[in-house]
Amino acid sequence: MAAFHLEMKVNGELVAVDIDPGMRLLDVLREVLHLTGTKEGCGEGECGACSVILDGELVDSCLVMAPQAYGKEVVTIEGVAALGQLHPLQEAFIEAGAVQCGFCTPGMILAAKVLLDHNPNPDRQEIARAISGNLCRCTGYSKIIKAVEIAASRIKAEAGAASD
Amino acid sequence: MGARAYKTYKKDEIKVLKLQEFCQPVELKKALDLLAVAGDQLKPLAGGTDLIPAARQGELKIKGFLDLSRLEELKGIKEEGREIHLGSLTTFSQLELSPLIKDQVPLLAEAASTVGSPQIRNQGTIGGNIANASPAADTVTALVALEAQARLVSSQGIRVVPVDELLCGMGETGIQPQEIIQEVFFAIPPPENRNGFVKLGRRKALAIARMNMAVIITLEDGVITRARVALGAVGPNPYRNQILEGVLEGRKPSPSLLEEFTSEAEQEVAAKLGPRPSAPYKREAIKGIARDLLSRLFFGNGQVVA
Numbered sequence: 001m002a003a004f005h006l007e008m009k010v011n012g013e014l015v016a017v018d019i020d021p022g023m024r025l026l027d028v029l030r031e032v033l034h035l036t037g038t039k040e041g042c043g044e045g046e047c048g049a050c051s052v053i054l055d056g057e058l059v060d061s062c063l064v065m066a067p068q069a070y071g072k073e074v075v076t077i078e079g080v081a082a083l084g085q086l087h088p089l090q091e092a093f094i095e096a097g098a099v100q101c102g103f104c105t106p107g108m109i110l111a112a113k114v115l116l117d118h119n120p121n122p123d124r125q126e127i128a129r130a131i132s133g134n135l136c137r138c139t140g141y142s143k144i145i146k147a148v149e150i151a152a153s154r155i156k157a158e159a160g161a162a163s164d
Numbered sequence: 165m166g167a168r169a170y171k172t173y174k175k176d177e178i179k180v181l182k183l184q185e186f187c188q189p190v191e192l193k194k195a196l197d198l199l200a201v202a203g204d205q206l207k208p209l210a211g212g213t214d215l216i217p218a219a220r221q222g223e224l225k226i227k228g229f230l231d232l233s234r235l236e237e238l239k240g241i242k243e244e245g246r247e248i249h250l251g252s253l254t255t256f257s258q259l260e261l262s263p264l265i266k267d268q269v270p271l272l273a274e275a276a277s278t279v280g281s282p283q284i285r286n287q288g289t290i291g292g293n294i295a296n297a298s299p300a301a302d303t304v305t306a307l308v309a310l311e312a313q314a315r316l317v318s319s320q321g322i323r324v325v326p327v328d329e330l331l332c333g334m335g336e337t338g339i340q341p342q343e344i345i346q347e348v349f350f351a352i353p354p355p356e357n358r359n360g361f362v363k364l365g366r367r368k369a370l371a372i373a374r375m376n377m378a379v380i381i382t383l384e385d386g387v388i389t390r391a392r393v394a395l396g397a398v399g400p401n402p403y404r405n406q407i408l409e410g411v412l413e414g415r416k417p418s419p420s421l422l423e424e425f426t427s428e429a430e431q432e433v434a435a436k437l438g439p440r441p442s443a444p445y446k447r448e449a450i451k452g453i454a455r456d457l458l459s460r461l462f463f464g465n466g467q468v469v470a
Binding site for chain 2: 004016020021023024027043045048051053054057059060062063064065067068069075113114125129130132133134
Protein backbone atom coordinates (compact mmCIF):
# COMPACT_ATOMS: atom_id res chain seq x y z
CA MET A 1 0.00 0.00 0.00
CA ALA A 2 1.03 3.58 -0.60
CA ALA A 3 3.25 5.20 1.96
CA PHE A 4 1.74 7.67 4.38
CA HIS A 5 3.44 11.01 4.68
CA LEU A 6 3.68 11.64 8.40
CA GLU A 7 4.59 15.03 9.77
CA MET A 8 4.85 15.50 13.49
CA LYS A 9 7.01 17.16 16.09
CA VAL A 10 9.23 14.83 18.09
CA ASN A 11 11.09 16.21 21.09
CA GLY A 12 10.74 19.73 19.70
CA GLU A 13 11.92 18.95 16.18
CA LEU A 14 9.77 18.72 13.08
CA VAL A 15 9.91 15.28 11.54
CA ALA A 16 8.59 14.32 8.11
CA VAL A 17 8.80 10.66 7.12
CA ASP A 18 7.07 8.41 4.62
CA ILE A 19 5.92 5.32 6.45
CA ASP A 20 3.81 2.22 6.05
CA PRO A 21 0.49 3.27 7.65
CA GLY A 22 0.23 -0.15 9.27
CA MET A 23 2.97 0.92 11.68
CA ARG A 24 2.22 2.07 15.18
CA LEU A 25 3.66 5.24 16.63
CA LEU A 26 5.92 2.96 18.69
CA ASP A 27 7.32 1.37 15.51
CA VAL A 28 8.06 4.72 13.90
CA LEU A 29 9.79 6.01 17.01
CA ARG A 30 11.95 2.94 17.43
CA GLU A 31 12.51 1.58 13.93
CA VAL A 32 12.43 4.72 11.80
CA LEU A 33 13.64 7.45 14.14
CA HIS A 34 15.80 5.08 16.23
CA LEU A 35 14.51 6.55 19.48
CA THR A 36 14.89 3.28 21.33
CA GLY A 37 14.32 4.68 24.81
CA THR A 38 10.64 3.92 24.24
CA LYS A 39 10.21 0.21 25.00
CA GLU A 40 7.78 -2.37 23.76
CA GLY A 41 6.51 -4.57 26.57
CA CYS A 42 3.14 -6.19 26.14
CA GLY A 43 2.00 -4.51 22.94
CA GLU A 44 -1.56 -4.28 24.20
CA GLY A 45 -1.74 -1.34 26.59
CA GLU A 46 -1.28 -3.22 29.84
CA CYS A 47 2.30 -2.39 30.83
CA GLY A 48 2.99 1.24 29.85
CA ALA A 49 6.61 0.61 28.82
CA CYS A 50 5.88 2.32 25.49
CA SER A 51 4.38 5.45 27.10
CA VAL A 52 5.05 8.74 25.36
CA ILE A 53 3.55 12.19 25.76
CA LEU A 54 1.29 13.06 22.81
CA ASP A 55 0.03 16.66 22.73
CA GLY A 56 0.58 16.90 26.48
CA GLU A 57 -1.13 13.63 27.40
CA LEU A 58 0.38 10.31 28.34
CA VAL A 59 -0.49 7.57 25.83
CA ASP A 60 0.65 4.04 25.06
CA SER A 61 2.46 4.36 21.73
CA CYS A 62 1.65 0.71 20.95
CA LEU A 63 -2.02 1.69 20.80
CA VAL A 64 -1.62 4.61 18.41
CA MET A 65 -1.43 4.01 14.68
CA ALA A 66 1.44 6.17 13.47
CA PRO A 67 -0.69 8.29 11.11
CA GLN A 68 -2.81 9.30 14.09
CA ALA A 69 0.14 11.36 15.33
CA TYR A 70 -0.10 13.56 12.24
CA GLY A 71 0.33 17.22 13.20
CA LYS A 72 0.88 16.35 16.85
CA GLU A 73 3.73 16.83 19.26
CA VAL A 74 5.44 13.78 20.72
CA VAL A 75 7.79 13.78 23.70
CA THR A 76 9.82 10.64 24.34
CA ILE A 77 12.29 9.93 27.12
CA GLU A 78 15.04 11.28 24.83
CA GLY A 79 13.33 14.69 24.97
CA VAL A 80 13.17 14.96 28.74
CA ALA A 81 16.77 15.90 29.51
CA ALA A 82 17.41 19.49 28.46
CA LEU A 83 20.79 20.38 26.93
CA GLY A 84 22.55 17.39 28.39
CA GLN A 85 21.23 18.16 31.86
CA LEU A 86 19.15 15.40 33.42
CA HIS A 87 15.60 16.32 34.41
CA PRO A 88 15.03 16.45 38.21
CA LEU A 89 12.91 13.30 37.84
CA GLN A 90 15.79 11.46 36.21
CA GLU A 91 18.18 12.62 38.95
CA ALA A 92 15.73 11.58 41.64
CA PHE A 93 15.14 8.14 40.10
CA ILE A 94 18.88 7.50 40.24
CA GLU A 95 19.24 8.79 43.79
CA ALA A 96 16.24 6.93 45.19
CA GLY A 97 17.23 3.63 43.61
CA ALA A 98 14.04 3.69 41.57
CA VAL A 99 15.75 2.06 38.59
CA GLN A 100 16.55 -1.64 38.67
CA CYS A 101 16.32 -3.42 35.33
CA GLY A 102 15.31 -0.11 33.78
CA PHE A 103 12.78 -1.39 31.27
CA CYS A 104 9.83 0.47 32.79
CA THR A 105 11.84 3.59 33.63
CA PRO A 106 11.27 5.67 30.47
CA GLY A 107 7.51 5.18 30.75
CA MET A 108 7.55 5.80 34.50
CA ILE A 109 9.47 9.07 34.09
CA LEU A 110 7.10 10.30 31.39
CA ALA A 111 4.05 9.35 33.48
CA ALA A 112 5.54 11.23 36.43
CA LYS A 113 6.44 14.20 34.23
CA VAL A 114 2.86 14.60 33.00
CA LEU A 115 1.70 14.44 36.62
CA LEU A 116 4.15 17.10 37.83
CA ASP A 117 3.40 19.33 34.83
CA HIS A 118 -0.24 19.48 35.98
CA ASN A 119 0.12 18.99 39.70
CA PRO A 120 3.42 20.17 41.20
CA ASN A 121 2.43 19.00 44.66
CA PRO A 122 1.01 15.47 44.42
CA ASP A 123 0.40 13.23 47.41
CA ARG A 124 1.38 9.55 47.39
CA GLN A 125 -2.04 8.44 46.21
CA GLU A 126 -1.98 10.85 43.32
CA ILE A 127 1.46 9.61 42.35
CA ALA A 128 0.31 5.99 42.57
CA ARG A 129 -2.69 6.76 40.38
CA ALA A 130 -0.54 8.62 37.85
CA ILE A 131 1.75 5.61 37.40
CA SER A 132 -1.04 3.02 37.61
CA GLY A 133 -0.74 2.30 33.88
CA ASN A 134 2.97 1.50 34.18
CA LEU A 135 4.07 -1.87 35.47
CA CYS A 136 7.37 -2.39 37.28
CA ARG A 137 8.39 -5.92 38.16
CA CYS A 138 11.55 -5.01 40.10
CA THR A 139 11.17 -2.15 42.53
CA GLY A 140 7.87 -2.77 44.23
CA TYR A 141 7.03 0.83 43.33
CA SER A 142 7.85 2.42 46.67
CA LYS A 143 11.18 3.78 45.50
CA ILE A 144 9.59 5.08 42.34
CA ILE A 145 6.99 6.95 44.38
CA LYS A 146 9.76 8.25 46.64
CA ALA A 147 11.69 9.47 43.60
CA VAL A 148 8.68 11.38 42.31
CA GLU A 149 8.27 13.01 45.72
CA ILE A 150 11.94 14.05 45.74
CA ALA A 151 11.69 15.46 42.23
CA ALA A 152 8.50 17.36 43.06
CA SER A 153 10.05 19.02 46.08
CA ARG A 154 13.16 19.91 44.07
CA ILE A 155 11.21 21.39 41.17
CA LYS A 156 9.22 23.45 43.66
CA ALA A 157 12.39 24.64 45.39
CA GLU A 158 13.94 25.61 42.07
CA ALA A 159 10.79 27.46 41.02
CA GLY A 160 10.78 29.23 44.39
CA ALA A 161 14.47 30.18 44.07
CA ALA A 162 13.90 31.43 40.53
CA SER A 163 11.05 33.70 41.60
CA ASP A 164 12.92 35.15 44.61
CA MET B 165 7.69 -30.49 31.74
CA GLY B 166 5.30 -27.59 31.67
CA ALA B 167 7.30 -25.43 29.31
CA ARG B 168 5.33 -22.25 28.86
CA ALA B 169 4.04 -21.54 25.41
CA TYR B 170 5.07 -18.07 24.44
CA LYS B 171 3.50 -16.50 21.40
CA THR B 172 5.98 -16.42 18.59
CA TYR B 173 5.78 -13.95 15.78
CA LYS B 174 7.78 -13.51 12.67
CA LYS B 175 9.35 -10.10 12.91
CA ASP B 176 7.50 -8.69 9.91
CA GLU B 177 4.16 -9.91 11.18
CA ILE B 178 4.40 -8.21 14.52
CA LYS B 179 5.73 -4.93 13.28
CA VAL B 180 3.33 -3.84 10.62
CA LEU B 181 -0.36 -4.41 10.01
CA LYS B 182 -0.98 -5.21 6.39
CA LEU B 183 -3.42 -2.50 5.40
CA GLN B 184 -4.76 -1.85 1.94
CA GLU B 185 -5.91 1.64 2.84
CA PHE B 186 -5.49 4.27 5.49
CA CYS B 187 -7.76 7.29 5.15
CA GLN B 188 -7.58 10.30 7.37
CA PRO B 189 -10.30 12.73 6.31
CA VAL B 190 -10.61 16.13 7.96
CA GLU B 191 -14.30 16.61 7.18
CA LEU B 192 -17.17 14.43 8.32
CA LYS B 193 -18.86 14.58 4.91
CA LYS B 194 -15.73 13.24 3.24
CA ALA B 195 -15.49 10.45 5.82
CA LEU B 196 -19.09 9.42 5.16
CA ASP B 197 -18.59 9.48 1.40
CA LEU B 198 -15.57 7.21 1.79
CA LEU B 199 -17.49 4.79 4.00
CA ALA B 200 -20.45 4.75 1.60
CA VAL B 201 -18.35 3.18 -1.15
CA ALA B 202 -15.92 1.22 1.02
CA GLY B 203 -17.97 -1.92 1.63
CA ASP B 204 -16.01 -3.77 4.30
CA GLN B 205 -12.71 -2.20 3.23
CA LEU B 206 -12.61 0.51 5.87
CA LYS B 207 -13.04 0.19 9.61
CA PRO B 208 -13.59 3.45 11.51
CA LEU B 209 -10.76 4.01 13.98
CA ALA B 210 -11.28 6.21 17.06
CA GLY B 211 -9.04 5.81 20.12
CA GLY B 212 -7.81 2.43 18.91
CA THR B 213 -7.16 1.01 22.38
CA ASP B 214 -9.19 -2.12 21.68
CA LEU B 215 -9.13 -2.16 17.90
CA ILE B 216 -5.37 -1.96 17.36
CA PRO B 217 -4.38 -4.93 19.54
CA ALA B 218 -7.34 -6.94 18.21
CA ALA B 219 -6.25 -6.27 14.64
CA ARG B 220 -2.63 -7.09 15.39
CA GLN B 221 -3.50 -10.32 17.12
CA GLY B 222 -5.61 -11.37 14.17
CA GLU B 223 -8.88 -11.35 16.13
CA LEU B 224 -10.24 -8.80 13.69
CA LYS B 225 -9.50 -8.80 10.00
CA ILE B 226 -8.89 -5.17 9.09
CA LYS B 227 -8.36 -4.25 5.44
CA GLY B 228 -8.11 -0.54 6.00
CA PHE B 229 -8.71 2.13 8.61
CA LEU B 230 -10.79 5.25 8.38
CA ASP B 231 -9.07 7.36 11.00
CA LEU B 232 -11.60 9.63 12.70
CA SER B 233 -9.09 11.47 14.87
CA ARG B 234 -9.05 14.66 12.81
CA LEU B 235 -12.83 15.10 12.55
CA GLU B 236 -13.69 18.14 14.66
CA GLU B 237 -17.40 17.39 14.18
CA LEU B 238 -16.99 14.40 16.52
CA LYS B 239 -15.40 16.31 19.40
CA GLY B 240 -16.58 18.28 22.40
CA ILE B 241 -18.87 18.11 25.42
CA LYS B 242 -21.86 20.48 25.19
CA GLU B 243 -24.86 21.40 27.27
CA GLU B 244 -27.88 22.13 25.11
CA GLY B 245 -30.98 23.04 27.08
CA ARG B 246 -31.55 20.18 29.52
CA GLU B 247 -29.42 17.79 27.48
CA ILE B 248 -25.74 16.92 27.41
CA HIS B 249 -24.19 16.06 24.06
CA LEU B 250 -20.91 14.19 23.87
CA GLY B 251 -18.99 14.05 20.62
CA SER B 252 -18.16 10.41 19.94
CA LEU B 253 -14.41 11.12 20.16
CA THR B 254 -14.77 12.43 23.73
CA THR B 255 -12.11 10.60 25.71
CA PHE B 256 -12.56 9.03 29.13
CA SER B 257 -10.15 11.59 30.58
CA GLN B 258 -12.23 14.43 29.19
CA LEU B 259 -15.36 12.94 30.79
CA GLU B 260 -13.55 12.34 34.07
CA LEU B 261 -12.33 15.95 34.26
CA SER B 262 -15.27 17.85 32.73
CA PRO B 263 -16.84 20.16 35.34
CA LEU B 264 -20.21 19.79 33.59
CA ILE B 265 -20.11 15.99 33.73
CA LYS B 266 -18.81 15.89 37.30
CA ASP B 267 -21.49 18.30 38.42
CA GLN B 268 -24.54 17.03 36.55
CA VAL B 269 -23.90 13.32 35.95
CA PRO B 270 -21.19 12.17 38.37
CA LEU B 271 -21.98 8.53 37.56
CA LEU B 272 -20.53 9.09 34.08
CA ALA B 273 -17.39 10.80 35.41
CA GLU B 274 -16.98 7.95 37.92
CA ALA B 275 -17.43 5.32 35.21
CA ALA B 276 -14.89 7.05 32.96
CA SER B 277 -12.40 7.34 35.82
CA THR B 278 -12.43 3.56 36.35
CA VAL B 279 -11.53 2.66 32.76
CA GLY B 280 -8.13 1.07 32.15
CA SER B 281 -5.18 3.28 33.02
CA PRO B 282 -4.33 6.97 32.56
CA GLN B 283 -2.97 6.13 29.12
CA ILE B 284 -6.10 4.25 28.09
CA ARG B 285 -8.33 7.02 29.44
CA ASN B 286 -6.42 9.59 27.40
CA GLN B 287 -6.87 7.57 24.23
CA GLY B 288 -10.12 5.64 24.52
CA THR B 289 -13.38 7.26 23.46
CA ILE B 290 -17.02 7.01 24.40
CA GLY B 291 -17.95 6.22 20.79
CA GLY B 292 -15.44 3.41 20.71
CA ASN B 293 -16.72 2.05 24.00
CA ILE B 294 -20.18 1.70 22.41
CA ALA B 295 -19.03 0.45 18.99
CA ASN B 296 -16.78 -2.15 20.60
CA ALA B 297 -19.79 -3.56 22.52
CA SER B 298 -17.81 -5.14 25.31
CA PRO B 299 -19.98 -6.76 28.00
CA ALA B 300 -17.91 -4.90 30.60
CA ALA B 301 -17.76 -1.43 29.00
CA ASP B 302 -17.79 0.89 32.00
CA THR B 303 -19.12 4.09 30.47
CA VAL B 304 -21.77 2.17 28.56
CA THR B 305 -23.36 0.99 31.81
CA ALA B 306 -23.60 4.65 32.87
CA LEU B 307 -24.99 5.67 29.47
CA VAL B 308 -27.63 2.92 29.60
CA ALA B 309 -28.77 4.15 33.03
CA LEU B 310 -28.96 7.67 31.58
CA GLU B 311 -31.09 6.33 28.69
CA ALA B 312 -28.58 7.90 26.32
CA GLN B 313 -29.17 7.96 22.60
CA ALA B 314 -26.63 7.70 19.83
CA ARG B 315 -26.78 9.85 16.73
CA LEU B 316 -25.56 7.78 13.79
CA VAL B 317 -24.65 9.45 10.55
CA SER B 318 -24.02 8.12 7.06
CA SER B 319 -24.04 9.65 3.59
CA GLN B 320 -27.70 8.54 3.46
CA GLY B 321 -28.75 10.54 6.50
CA ILE B 322 -29.09 10.48 10.25
CA ARG B 323 -30.73 8.13 12.69
CA VAL B 324 -31.06 8.32 16.42
CA VAL B 325 -31.07 5.06 18.38
CA PRO B 326 -31.08 4.43 22.14
CA VAL B 327 -27.67 3.11 23.14
CA ASP B 328 -29.09 -0.04 24.74
CA GLU B 329 -30.93 -0.89 21.51
CA LEU B 330 -27.72 -0.52 19.51
CA LEU B 331 -26.03 -3.25 21.53
CA CYS B 332 -26.85 -6.68 20.16
CA GLY B 333 -24.53 -9.01 22.02
CA MET B 334 -20.88 -9.37 22.83
CA GLY B 335 -18.95 -7.34 20.25
CA GLU B 336 -22.08 -6.88 18.15
CA THR B 337 -23.95 -3.65 17.43
CA GLY B 338 -26.63 -2.41 15.07
CA ILE B 339 -24.24 0.15 13.62
CA GLN B 340 -24.12 -0.31 9.85
CA PRO B 341 -20.69 -0.49 8.14
CA GLN B 342 -21.32 2.83 6.39
CA GLU B 343 -22.37 4.60 9.60
CA ILE B 344 -20.41 6.29 12.34
CA ILE B 345 -21.50 7.52 15.74
CA GLN B 346 -21.40 11.30 15.65
CA GLU B 347 -22.49 11.91 19.20
CA VAL B 348 -24.19 10.50 22.24
CA PHE B 349 -26.73 12.56 24.14
CA PHE B 350 -29.01 12.26 27.12
CA ALA B 351 -31.33 14.35 29.27
CA ILE B 352 -29.77 15.68 32.46
CA PRO B 353 -31.52 13.80 35.30
CA PRO B 354 -34.14 15.83 37.23
CA PRO B 355 -32.72 18.22 39.86
CA GLU B 356 -33.68 16.11 42.89
CA ASN B 357 -31.68 13.12 41.73
CA ARG B 358 -28.76 11.19 43.12
CA ASN B 359 -26.63 9.05 40.90
CA GLY B 360 -23.52 6.94 41.09
CA PHE B 361 -21.48 4.18 39.53
CA VAL B 362 -19.61 1.30 41.08
CA LYS B 363 -17.18 -1.15 39.58
CA LEU B 364 -15.75 -4.38 40.81
CA GLY B 365 -12.43 -5.22 39.21
CA ARG B 366 -9.60 -7.57 40.11
CA ARG B 367 -7.50 -4.55 41.02
CA LYS B 368 -7.94 -0.81 40.80
CA ALA B 369 -6.01 -0.03 37.64
CA LEU B 370 -6.25 -1.72 34.27
CA ALA B 371 -8.95 -4.09 35.37
CA ILE B 372 -11.75 -5.15 33.13
CA ALA B 373 -14.96 -4.92 35.13
CA ARG B 374 -15.96 -8.21 36.70
CA MET B 375 -19.19 -6.35 37.24
CA ASN B 376 -20.40 -2.78 37.30
CA MET B 377 -23.57 -0.95 38.19
CA ALA B 378 -25.00 2.51 37.63
CA VAL B 379 -28.00 3.88 39.55
CA ILE B 380 -29.97 7.11 39.26
CA ILE B 381 -32.76 7.84 41.72
CA THR B 382 -35.05 10.85 41.84
CA LEU B 383 -36.46 11.79 45.23
CA GLU B 384 -39.60 13.78 45.89
CA ASP B 385 -40.61 14.41 49.52
CA GLY B 386 -38.28 11.65 50.55
CA VAL B 387 -39.82 9.08 48.19
CA ILE B 388 -38.02 7.57 45.21
CA THR B 389 -40.27 8.54 42.32
CA ARG B 390 -38.02 7.33 39.54
CA ALA B 391 -35.16 4.84 39.45
CA ARG B 392 -32.81 3.71 36.72
CA VAL B 393 -30.56 0.74 37.33
CA ALA B 394 -28.05 -0.57 34.79
CA LEU B 395 -25.79 -3.59 35.19
CA GLY B 396 -22.64 -4.41 33.24
CA ALA B 397 -20.69 -7.64 32.77
CA VAL B 398 -23.72 -9.65 33.83
CA GLY B 399 -25.25 -10.07 30.37
CA PRO B 400 -23.71 -9.87 26.89
CA ASN B 401 -23.97 -6.06 27.10
CA PRO B 402 -24.79 -3.56 29.85
CA TYR B 403 -28.57 -3.41 30.26
CA ARG B 404 -31.30 -1.74 32.29
CA ASN B 405 -32.93 -3.91 34.88
CA GLN B 406 -36.54 -2.87 35.34
CA ILE B 407 -37.21 -5.34 38.13
CA LEU B 408 -34.55 -3.67 40.27
CA GLU B 409 -35.89 -0.25 39.32
CA GLY B 410 -39.34 -1.44 40.45
CA VAL B 411 -37.96 -2.42 43.85
CA LEU B 412 -36.90 1.18 44.44
CA GLU B 413 -39.73 3.20 42.91
CA GLY B 414 -42.40 4.45 45.30
CA ARG B 415 -40.30 3.62 48.37
CA LYS B 416 -38.32 5.66 50.86
CA PRO B 417 -34.59 5.04 51.22
CA SER B 418 -34.05 2.87 54.30
CA PRO B 419 -31.77 0.11 55.49
CA SER B 420 -34.51 -2.43 54.86
CA LEU B 421 -35.04 -1.22 51.29
CA LEU B 422 -31.31 -1.53 50.76
CA GLU B 423 -31.40 -5.15 51.92
CA GLU B 424 -34.42 -5.91 49.77
CA PHE B 425 -32.66 -4.43 46.75
CA THR B 426 -29.48 -6.43 47.39
CA SER B 427 -31.27 -9.74 47.65
CA GLU B 428 -33.33 -8.98 44.55
CA ALA B 429 -30.11 -8.04 42.73
CA GLU B 430 -28.60 -11.38 43.71
CA GLN B 431 -31.59 -13.22 42.24
CA GLU B 432 -31.45 -11.17 39.06
CA VAL B 433 -27.77 -11.92 38.57
CA ALA B 434 -28.35 -15.61 39.28
CA ALA B 435 -31.16 -15.73 36.73
CA LYS B 436 -29.16 -13.85 34.12
CA LEU B 437 -25.96 -15.89 34.49
CA GLY B 438 -27.54 -19.33 34.85
CA PRO B 439 -24.95 -22.11 35.18
CA ARG B 440 -21.91 -20.05 34.14
CA PRO B 441 -18.78 -20.74 36.20
CA SER B 442 -18.66 -17.11 37.33
CA ALA B 443 -22.23 -17.20 38.67
CA PRO B 444 -21.60 -18.21 42.31
CA TYR B 445 -18.94 -15.51 42.65
CA LYS B 446 -20.96 -12.82 40.94
CA ARG B 447 -24.07 -13.60 43.00
CA GLU B 448 -22.12 -12.83 46.14
CA ALA B 449 -20.25 -9.90 44.64
CA ILE B 450 -23.36 -8.12 43.36
CA LYS B 451 -24.55 -7.83 46.95
CA GLY B 452 -21.38 -6.02 47.91
CA ILE B 453 -21.42 -3.54 45.07
CA ALA B 454 -25.17 -2.93 45.38
CA ARG B 455 -24.74 -2.23 49.10
CA ASP B 456 -21.79 0.11 48.49
CA LEU B 457 -23.57 2.13 45.85
CA LEU B 458 -27.02 2.33 47.40
CA SER B 459 -25.78 3.20 50.87
CA ARG B 460 -23.88 6.05 49.29
CA LEU B 461 -26.95 7.24 47.36
CA PHE B 462 -29.38 6.66 50.26
CA PHE B 463 -27.34 7.89 53.19
CA GLY B 464 -24.41 9.72 51.62
CA ASN B 465 -21.76 7.32 52.86
CA GLY B 466 -20.03 4.13 51.80
CA GLN B 467 -16.94 4.27 49.70
CA VAL B 468 -17.09 3.43 46.07
CA VAL B 469 -14.59 1.01 44.66
CA ALA B 470 -12.76 3.15 42.14
